[in-house]
Amino acid sequence: MVARKAETLAVKGQVDPMSTAPFRITRVIKETQDTFSMELAPEASGERFSFSPGQFNMLYVFGVGEVPISISSDPTGQMPLVHTTRAVGAVTQAMWKLKAGDALGIRGPYGRGWPVEQALHNDVVIVAGGIGLAPLRPVIYSILADRDRFGRVVLLYGTRTPEDMLFRKELEKWRSRFDLEIHMTVDRATGSWRGNVGVVTTLIGRSPFDHQNCVAMVCGPEIMMRFTVLELQKRGVNDDRIFISMERNMKCGIGLCGHCQLGSSFACKDGPVYSFAEIKALFTKREM
Amino acid sequence: MAVNKILPRDDFQRLISFLRTDGYQVIGPTLRQGAVVYEEIQSTSDLPEGWIDLQDGGSYRLERSETSAFFGYVVGPQSWKQFLCPPQRKLLTAEQTGKSFNVIVYDEKPIKRAFVGVRPCEIAAMAVQDKVLMEGPFVDPSYRLARQNAIIIAVNCARAGGTCFCVSMGTGPKASSGFDIALTELIDQHGHRFLVEAGSEIGIGMVTKLALGDASESDIEAGEKAIANASANMGRTLDTSGIKELLYTNFDHGRWNDAASRCLSCANCTMVCPTCFCATVDEATDLSGKCAERWRKWDSCFTVGFSYIHGGSIRTSGMSRYRQWMTHKLAYWQDQFGTSGCVGCGRCITWCPVGIDITEEARAIRHTR
Ligand SMILES: Cc1cc2nc3c(=O)[nH]c(=O)nc-3n(C[C@H](O)[C@H](O)[C@H](O)COP(=O)(O)OP(=O)(O)OC[C@H]3O[C@@H](n4cnc5c(N)ncnc54)[C@H](O)[C@@H]3O)c2cc1C
Ligand code: SF4
Ligand code: SF4
Ligand code: FES
Numbered sequence: 001m002v003a004r005k006a007e008t009l010a011v012k013g014q015v016d017p018m019s020t021a022p023f024r025i026t027r028v029i030k031e032t033q034d035t036f037s038m039e040l041a042p043e044a045s046g047e048r049f050s051f052s053p054g055q056f057n058m059l060y061v062f063g064v065g066e067v068p069i070s071i072s073s074d075p076t077g078q079m080p081l082v083h084t085t086r087a088v089g090a091v092t093q094a095m096w097k098l099k100a101g102d103a104l105g106i107r108g109p110y111g112r113g114w115p116v117e118q119a120l121h122n123d124v125v126i127v128a129g130g131i132g133l134a135p136l137r138p139v140i141y142s143i144l145a146d147r148d149r150f151g152r153v154v155l156l157y158g159t160r161t162p163e164d165m166l167f168r169k170e171l172e173k174w175r176s177r178f179d180l181e182i183h184m185t186v187d188r189a190t191g192s193w194r195g196n197v198g199v200v201t202t203l204i205g206r207s208p209f210d211h212q213n214c215v216a217m218v219c220g221p222e223i224m225m226r227f228t229v230l231e232l233q234k235r236g237v238n239d240d241r242i243f244i245s246m247e248r249n250m251k252c253g254i255g256l257c258g259h260c261q262l263g264s265s266f267a268c269k270d271g272p273v274y275s276f277a278e279i280k281a282l283f284t285k286r287e288m
Numbered sequence: 289m290a291v292n293k294i295l296p297r298d299d300f301q302r303l304i305s306f307l308r309t310d311g312y313q314v315i316g317p318t319l320r321q322g323a324v325v326y327e328e329i330q331s332t333s334d335l336p337e338g339w340i341d342l343q344d345g346g347s348y349r350l351e352r353s354e355t356s357a358f359f360g361y362v363v364g365p366q367s368w369k370q371f372l373c374p375p376q377r378k379l380l381t382a383e384q385t386g387k388s389f390n391v392i393v394y395d396e397k398p399i400k401r402a403f404v405g406v407r408p409c410e411i412a413a414m415a416v417q418d419k420v421l422m423e424g425p426f427v428d429p430s431y432r433l434a435r436q437n438a439i440i441i442a443v444n445c446a447r448a449g450g451t452c453f454c455v456s457m458g459t460g461p462k463a464s465s466g467f468d469i470a471l472t473e474l475i476d477q478h479g480h481r482f483l484v485e486a487g488s489e490i491g492i493g494m495v496t497k498l499a500l501g502d503a504s505e506s507d508i509e510a511g512e513k514a515i516a517n518a519s520a521n522m523g524r525t526l527d528t529s530g531i532k533e534l535l536y537t538n539f540d541h542g543r544w545n546d547a548a549s550r551c552l553s554c555a556n557c558t559m560v561c562p563t564c565f566c567a568t569v570d571e572a573t574d575l576s577g578k579c580a581e582r583w584r585k586w587d588s589c590f591t592v593g594f595s596y597i598h599g600g601s602i603r604t605s606g607m608s609r610y611r612q613w614m615t616h617k618l619a620y621w622q623d624q625f626g627t628s629g630c631v632g633c634g635r636c637i638t639w640c641p642v643g644i645d646i647t648e649e650a651r652a653i654r655h656t657r
Contacts, residue, residue, distance in 0.1 A: 105386035258566030264623035287608030
């Protein structure tokens with residue numbers, strides 16, 4: 001009697017977006033006491049994993065769970081997919097125990113990343129705190145791949161101690177370039193540290209950039225981003241030129257689970273990177 | 289399509305049988321533990337004939353009615369989302385293979401379902417969930433499968449419940465679209481019968497196959513009167529004018545603390561709401577640890593863990609969680625999906641153990657400081 005035909009599967013040939021694909025860990029790099037980078041290759045095909053700076057993947061540890069982790073590799077080059085993770089809880093600690101040769105589930109890339117396009121022909125100010133450098137590293141790679149099309153590039157990086165700095169060798173290499181201005185600071189000097197001591201915001205005032213023609217990208221603990229934004233505003237940078245990355249609980253990464261809501265936005269698809277102008281009203285309210 | 293037919297009460301069984309013969313699981317209202325719930329039904333004897341529900345803030349009670357209407361009740365604690373977006377759904381199974389694992393995607397078999405007795409507000413709620421779960425850039429394939437294999441036999445409301453406010457939300461008490469067939473139950477000196485309107489090709493096909501007689505002018509008038517009666521007797525009202533701006537400018541209103549002082553954070557309101565879609569994913573491993581399953585489960589913004597990130601939850605106070613829920617329903621939703629997240633079914637009011645009333649809270653925010 002009824003004409004509607006039953007479908008055999010809702011999306012023929014298209015898997016559930018909540019499904020994950022096994023990736024092989026090809027190398028593990030210990031970055032700090034609690035942070036590690038993993039190079040990954042898809043088990044299924046050898047295709048290059050394409051993404052834009054600031055996007056994240058959902059990483060699945062077999063039998064434990066799934067968490068959002070930013071991509072920290074080079075979006076332009078031949079570098080394998082890399083994730084840099086701080087072991088803080090159940091899933092990330094289980095991930096820390098994995099070795100080269102083990103597998104991890106990956107789905108992504110998701111989210112709206114850093115405004116690299118908008119930054120073309122502008123000065124770029126990158127301010128990172130701790131693990132916050134990981135999602136910003138792809139921005140640096142993108143700029144270096146096309147260096148002439150950007151103005152001055154300043155990286156300000158702060159960590160608790162010198163031992164907490166990520167990508168130390170790479171930072172040293174970048175520091176020796178004339179087309180990158182890199183300043184680092186620590187909350188507490190240890191060992192042979194002779195550099196800056198103090199919070200990263202103190203570096204903003206003396207950095208050379210044109211406040212009217214710059215784009216600032218900020219990632220770190222919320223409190224650090226709060227003060228960084230204040231400093232940038234003091235330097236005369238407009239709110240729509242300041243970008244921050246927001247962390248929220250994410251169960252799906254694709255707008256279906258509701259967990260990441262931040263005001264009327266979904267941090268997983270409308271973020272995690274927002275211009276400060278967009279979320280100013282929410283950023284200054286508690287418990288949003 | 290606007291041809292109106294008449295289905296006599298005693299022929300209702302034919303409708304059910306027709307659907308069942310055609311391979312549909314027929315789901316409809318039935319009585320279970322003092323409430324009207326939606327379950328598979330075999331015959332008209334499963335319907336809650338002669339029962340009505342009396343609803344108010346924090347209270348629900350069934351009572352015998354003076355008539356023998358099949359659909360005299362309004363809505364129960366459940367909604368159709370339990371079939372379209374069930375409380376638990378397996379996403380995948382992962383099997384360990386040496387150092388790696390295989391992902392076995394759960395290949396869901398489609399179930400053809402006929403939903404009988406869908407209220408206009410519930411059709412509106414499905415349209416809201418459609419926007420979230422199958423009309424965005426990413427689709428929940430299980431939802432879409434269930435949705436595409438469901439046919440909707442709507443029943444317009446001839447009686448409004450004590451907590452209903454569909455008129456305020458523009459979703460009822462008459463269904464204007466989104467159904468295959470819409471019925472209006474009529475009981476008067478001309479007998480117990482249903483006014484039938486087909487709303488889709490499938491609906492037209494069904495009406496033709498059932499060989500129903502035409503409705504008379506007076507039948508149509510009686511239907512309109514019954515629905516007008518429901519409109520005139522809404523249990524609640526909600527002034528939606530500028531509600532988004534109202535809530536966006538009142539994040540610090542004192543009423544949020546007032547509501548929070550009564551709210552138990554029990555999450556009932558989100559479980560019964562036909563539009564709430566929030567979900568978490570749970571991991572379950574077998575004893576050997578070689579096989580893991582991932583399950584999607586309903587979640588609620590009223591739990592502290594909902595907004596947990598390493599280091600603590602974003603919304604620790606009950607105030608912020610109630611504010612999040614209500615602001616999402618009435619305001620954020622408009623920006624996110626171009627529709628209200630509330631359809632005015634009243635369930636959250638009825639099933640709140642302390643009777644917190646979204647219409648009352650919205651009114652207080654509008655009229656007090
Ligand atoms: C877009 C984005 C990008 C990120 N990028 C990086 C990155 O590049 N590197 C990095 O190190 N970190 C990153 N993070 C943070 C990272 O996702 C968290 O550190 C990680 O989720 C911690 O998981 P865990 O299980 O190890 O920690 P836990 O503290 O054990 O758990 C945190 C997660 O577990 C769940 N959970 C725990 N307890 C509860 C509870 N009581 N109720 C409900 N749920 C609970 C939640 O889903 C929560 O998100 C990013 C986060 C986001 C949102
Ligand atoms: S918020 Fe309440 S009245 Fe509105 S749709 Fe949900 S349960 Fe029904
Ligand atoms: S509003 Fe009522 S139903 Fe909702 S969480 Fe609070 S006490 Fe529970
Ligand atoms: S993480 Fe699920 S909706 Fe954003």
